[in-house]
Amino acid sequence: MFDNLKIVWHQGKQFIPDVTTEQVPGIFRGRPIITNEKVDEEAFVELCPTKAIGSSSICIDLGKCTFCGECAVQFPNKIKFTTDYKLSTNIRERLVIYEGNDKPIEVDPTTVRKEIHRIFGHSLKLRQVSAGGDNSCEWELTASNNVQFDMSRFGIDFVASPRHADGIVITGPITQNMAEPLERCYNAIPEPKIIILAGTDAISGGIFADSAAIDRSFLSKYHIDLYIAGNPVHPLTIINGILDFTRKKR
Amino acid sequence: MNYLEMYNNQTVSINDIPKLKYVEFMESNLQLLKNKPERHCVNYFGVKNENNITVYCCIADDNKHQLYISSSILASDATLSSLTAQNHNFEKFEREIHENFGIAYFDHPWLKPFRFSHNRSDKNISIADYPFYSTESEELHEVGVGPIHAGIIEPGHFRFICNGEQILHLEIQLGYQHRGVEQLFLHKTKLLERATLAENIAGDTTVGHTTTFSNLWESLCDFTPDHSLQFSRTLALELERIAIHTGDLAAICADIAYQLGNSVYGRLRTPIVNFFQEWGGNRFAKGLIRPGKINFPFTPELAQRLSDIFIAYERDFNEMSEQFFSLPSVLSRLEKTGIVTSDEALEIGMVGIAARSSGLVRDIRYSHPNNLYIKSFMHKPKIKIQGDVFSRVKLREEEIHQSIFYCKKLLENIPEFKKPENIPFSPGSNKFTLALTEGWRGEICHCAITDENGNLKNYKIKDPSHHNWMALAQSVRNNEISDFPVCNKSFNLSYCGHDL
Ligand code: SF4
Numbered sequence: 086m087f088d089n090l091k092i093v094w095h096q097g098k099q100f101i102p103d104v105t106t107e108q109v110p111g112i113f114r115g116r117p118i119i120t121n122e123k124v125d126e127e128a129f130v131e132l133c134p135t136k137a138i139g140s141s142s143i144c145i146d147l148g149k150c151t152f153c154g155e156c157a158v159q160f161p162n163k164i165k166f167t168t169d170y171k172l173s174t175n176i177r178e179r180l181v182i183y184e185g186n187d188k189p190i191e192v193d194p195t196t197v198r199k200e201i202h203r204i205f206g207h208s209l210k211l212r213q214v215s216a217g218g219d220n221s222c223e224w225e226l227t228a229s230n231n232v233q234f235d236m237s238r239f240g241i242d243f244v245a246s247p248r249h250a251d252g253i254v255i256t257g258p259i260t261q262n263m264a265e266p267l268e269r270c271y272n273a274i275p276e277p278k279i280i281i282l283a284g285t286d287a288i289s290g291g292i293f294a295d296s297a298a299i300d301r302s303f304l305s306k307y308h309i310d311l312y313i314a315g316n317p318v319h320p321l322t323i324i325n326g327i328l329d330f331t332r333k334k335r
Numbered sequence: 336m337n338y339l340e341m342y343n344n345q346t347v348s349i350n351d352i353p354k355l356k357y358v359e360f361m362e363s364n365l366q367l368l369k370n371k372p373e374r375h376c377v378n379y380f381g382v383k384n385e386n387n388i389t390v391y392c393c394i395a396d397d398n399k400h401q402l403y404i405s406s407s408i409l410a411s412d413a414t415l416s417s418l419t420a421q422n423h424n425f426e427k428f429e430r431e432i433h434e435n436f437g438i439a440y441f442d443h444p445w446l447k448p449f450r451f452s453h454n455r456s457d458k459n460i461s462i463a464d465y466p467f468y469s470t471e472s473e474e475l476h477e478v479g480v481g482p483i484h485a486g487i488i489e490p491g492h493f494r495f496i497c498n499g500e501q502i503l504h505l506e507i508q509l510g511y512q513h514r515g516v517e518q519l520f521l522h523k524t525k526l527l528e529r530a531t532l533a534e535n536i537a538g539d540t541t542v543g544h545t546t547t548f549s550n551l552w553e554s555l556c557d558f559t560p561d562h563s564l565q566f567s568r569t570l571a572l573e574l575e576r577i578a579i580h581t582g583d584l585a586a587i588c589a590d591i592a593y594q595l596g597n598s599v600y601g602r603l604r605t606p607i608v609n610f611f612q613e614w615g616g617n618r619f620a621k622g623l624i625r626p627g628k629i630n631f632p633f634t635p636e637l638a639q640r641l642s643d644i645f646i647a648y649e650r651d652f653n654e655m656s657e658q659f660f661s662l663p664s665v666l667s668r669l670e671k672t673g674i675v676t677s678d679e680a681l682e683i684g685m686v687g688i689a690a691r692s693s694g695l696v697r698d699i700r701y702s703h704p705n706n707l708y709i710k711s712f713m714h715k716p717k718i719k720i721q722g723d724v725f726s727r728v729k730l731r732e733e734e735i736h737q738s739i740f741y742c743k744k745l746l747e748n749i750p751e752f753k754k755p756e757n758i759p760f761s762p763g764s765n766k767f768t769l770a771l772t773e774g775w776r777g778e779i780c781h782c783a784i785t786d787e788n789g790n791l792k793n794y795k796i797k798d799p800s801h802h803n804w805m806a807l808a809q810s811v812r813n814n815e816i817s818d819f820p821v822c823n824k825s826f827n828l829s830y831c832g833h834d835l
Contacts, residue, residue: 111613221538245485298453298515
């Protein structure tokens with residue numbers, strides 16, 4: 086008993102006081118900035134493993150990017166990754182970063198369904214489904230509720246049964262073999278409900294986008310409420326994304 | 336000679352691998368393993384040719400540090416006698432060959448679907464039709480769990496047959512995570528695409544799989560990595576081991592409802608994964624390990640940071656562990672729970688930390704060392720003999736200490752790092768390469784075969800989970816079903832690494 090208390094005492098305060106302004110350590114690859122510098126466009130576009138770099142007007146689609154950092158190593162004057170971890174939005178196009186654009190990625194509150202703030206603004210229970218996820222986004226979703234990130238202080242929790250949930254968080258490119266279980270899980274969640282895609286694999290299929298073993302038809306059937314970019318998604322990206330989505334006022 | 340002798344990360348000509356008649360092939364490989372606990376099958380797989388199938392069998396000898404490779408050509412519609420009937424090491428491998436190529440085995444004891452791969456030979460059955468073992472009884476009942484589980488984990492289906500609270504039998508059905516990784520390795524021809532695939536095989540083993548791929552690719556392309564690359568891979572492998580083992584200790588605490596341990600171990604994982612971010616920009620070391628180069632040089636400042644992190648980590652970790660491993664309420668949940676005996680471990684062909692908890696000395700760092708293992712320090716595997724949950728948990732704690740010691744050893748001598756440059760790699764033609772790495776979970780094996788133009792003809796991946804899922808099923812027999820979660824966590828196997 087006293088030994089346990091001693092450990093508690095030694096641990097001190099571990100939680101991050103303000104998750105919206107916390108700085109991440111090191112060289113985290115968050116929102117990139119693309120300069121107007123002229124580069125060999127073909128080589129620049131060609132090098133990306135997931136075709137995330139677009140030509141004509143040069144851009145990077147963070148829904149496809151695996152955040153490998155290779156483009157920034159080969160073209161250091163053209164592209165820089167900042168440590169801005171706020172990479173979540175409800176509008177898919179906002180994940181596309183254009184040349185010369187240094188604006189934060191945000192949720193557009195005017196397009197969030199009316200009932201979201203009222204019903205989920207103070208309590209949100211989510212069911213997670215890994216559908217071909219490689220277990221890195223899953224680890225980070227778990228970490229977002231550890232003693233440091235402590236997402237449940239905002240009333241956001243993961244629950245075991247879809248019947249207790251207000252929405253679903255999908256990771257992975259959605260394999261053929263998970264297509265049906267995913268659909269059944271979603272159907273078991275009562276209305277109103279939301280769908281969140283967490284990570285590059287879920288948003289675009291990532292490196293698996295053109296695999297014959299995946300089936301993404303589920304996504305074309307339903308409205309996607311929130312895209313959280315990352316490979317894997319950072320806990321701060323997750324928490325800020327969900328908070329922006331459920332609490333930002335019009 | 337019935338087999339070709341080679342070493343870890345060696346590239347050989349595919350034509351030098353003996354092609355045996357199936358009867359000889361079978362006899363030779365069974366003989367190699369007979370009464371030899373130091374040997375096991377690290378890979379056994381088929382490759383489709385125009386009209387037939389070639390199977391390659393790779394046996395590792397831990398004492399001689401060698402690999403024995405042999406092959407046999409099978410007709411596409413062959414019905415054969417199975418190796419599994421005589422040695423259970425081959426059980427999963429033969430199921431995979433059966434599923435992918437339609438080879439039939441008349442005496443395989445458990446010839447069930449393997450992962451329902453998209454390119455399986457029999458598309459008439461789908462993942463919902465898996466033929467579970469079942470029993471007609473008034474007293475026994477079945478419990479089905481999954482594919483979607485209660486927590487934030489990957490999907491797989493577990494079917495228990497229980498007598499009251501007691502588990503008599505568990506069958507584990509996998510395949511839900513199948514993404515077609517091996518086929519994509521052939522379709523995607525750019526090196527960065529393949530490296531990206533390797534780092535997504537199992538996101539909790541990014542370093543393990545990217546290191547295996549990089550070592551393999553460099554060998555296949557006749558490129559010798561310099562000291563800085565070897566250093567980075569060895570250091571990153573040990574850091575990954577520390578990070579995941581720490582997270583596993585937290586998860587074990589959660590499963591036995593020891594909240595303090597869950598919180599403290601859970602938060603102790605953070606400085607280690609954050610260090611990966613400081614070094615390479617990603618908490619899971621994605622983007623860090625690449626063939627022929629490293630984009631993020633390891634600097635003396637990083638070395639200082641890591642030393643400081645270890646000081647703070649060890650203080651809290653030791654205090655927590657001392658308490659955790661002496662609490663009667665903890666020990667009573669872990670000791671004598673989920674036992675796998677060393678005979679069973681041998682029969683299953685277990686690898687990695689789970690095998691070492693059951694008395695098997697299986698550790699690639701010692702038996703088939705690569706990178707800086709041996710060169711910078713001699714690794715001596717830590718072994719437990721009881722094979723219970725406690726052994727697997729305690730071994731994690733001991734391996735964390737060992738890995739920190741190795742990291743500190745590496746930090747004494749930081750090599751010069753070159754500016755990253757893209758090497759124009761070209762694989763040799765008609766080659767065979769095999770790479771083994773000891774990831775935190777156990778032995779990772781990648782095999783590559785090239786055609787006459789030096790293009791990849793086959794890329795075979797084996798995660799340690801491939802062997803160990805059967806061990807989990809074995810471990811829970813006669814245990815209470817309420818002990819299943821803690822047994823499961825003590826193995827912490829990969830679904831996506833198995834399903835590919
Ligand atoms: S960081 Fe993103 S955009 Fe750049 S090369 Fe990698 S995947 Fe492509």
